[in-house]
Amino acid sequence: MKDRIGIYYYPFPENKRVRMYVREKAGEVEFRMKNDDDPSIWNDHGWVPHAAIQQAQVLYEKRGRFDPNRAYDIKIARALIQDGG
Secondary structure (H helix, E strand, C coil), X not given: CECCCCEEECCCCCCCCEEEEEEEECCEEEEEEEECCCCHHHHHCCCEEHHHHHHHHHHHHXXXXXXXXXXXXXXXXXXXXXXXX
């Protein structure tokens, strides 16, 4: 999907108020989350390269509360970028 901000998907399909925007920069996929209920997520956090998400995966596994692979889905991101949204 695409809007005035860019290409996005719903990382949590049950919640349409959260969007994950994706882009490719310098050959790497980047992600940026927008939550209509919490604008600070967009305002306070910039684009995150997929490599950084992979590095942080270990921390999330230890906490067990959040699965970044669900929210930051590289396969969906690549498909959307290739199709142009």
